């Protein structure tokens with residue numbers, strides 16, 4: 546079966562067409578600047594060069610029409626419309642309602658709408674993507690795969706904040722966690738690579754990309770994760786603060802005469818390694834260059850980022866009563882041996898020993914610890930689209 550995977554943002558839409566049997570990507574692409582001047586679709590059919598079409602895309606319905614056109618057109622198309630057997634949608638927030646992927650029906654759409662105030666930027670865009678696909682492909686089954694679902698196994702003491710309990714009861718304010726599809730995929734893959742039953746493993750997954758999170762996976766279940774009610778909590782990220790004292794918000798508001806929305810924008814868009822490096826960059830490639838060339842801001846940003854990762858690894862080792870393997874994934878985790886080394890240098894306390902030669906790996910599965918390391922260190926590239934396609938196939942075959 547050919548599965549179309551859709552990841553819909555407010556002004557962008559990423560897609561992949563995946564063959565469920567071979568698990569090959571038949572075509573992948575991106576619609577950019579939906580609803581904005583200068584919109585375009587960029588896609589790469591398997592075995593062909595990248596194709597870019599600049600064309601007006603006033604809304605997501607038009608974007609989906611163009612995706613279908615790209616997949617089925619005579620010249621560069623890779624399928625006929627009736628070959629697309631199912632569509633898998635990435636949904637950011639499933640609240641407490643969704644603990645696993647589900648086939649989309651009216652009730653599911655209503656439930657996703659109901660939790661939209663927990664992810665006001667993401668869930669409405671995800672819903673628009675679902676509705677546009679339903680319109681363009683009536684009768685094709687669709688599946689919702691939630692970023693939060695994998696983390697729903699966290700125990701109460703990990704997901705509750707030290708807030709008055711009534712806020713949890715009234716509004717569902719608690720830790721939910723994100724990147725769940727990635728944490729789930731990487732932990733399962735790590736167990737396969739290690740040749741062990743995941744039920745017997747204590748794993749820490751470090752998803753280090755532009756957004757970054759850590760999770761503790763014990764016996765295949767998530768028992769804690771660093772992101773919270775929203776993806777702002779936890780690690781220092783590209784432009785997001787991660788953990789800070791909540792009083793900082795009021796303090797900055799008063800000092801700089803800013804609104805809540807303005808401070809929120811600072812915490813989400815002007816902070817993280819971008820802010821710490823005095824706006825040198827949010828991209829670790831630039832920061833790495835800066836670090837090596839003696840740029841103080843770059844050094845400050847990367848060292849502070851790495852220290853926070855080490856702290857979480859320490860906390861999750863305690864939470865699980867030990868750790869068998871630590872997995873690095875996503876843009877930085879998969880590609881930056883430089884940043885991995887700075888993190889791993891802080892893990893002597895659990896007997897982690899880095900194989901520097903193996904640590905030069907980029908974007909490939911690799912064990913990067915020495916044989917005598919007390920904890921296995923590994924690079925496991927994530928593949929959220931494949932995980933979504935697998936769930937979609939399992940529910941629609």
Ligand code: AMP
Pocket residue numbers: 753754755756783827828829830833875876877880881
């Ligand atoms: P992601 O959000 O997972 O796509 O990760 C994106 C981030 O990965 C970029 O902003 C870069 O900081 C980082 N990244 C990608 N490739 C490299 C690389 N070769 N070396 C260091 N960092 C990289």
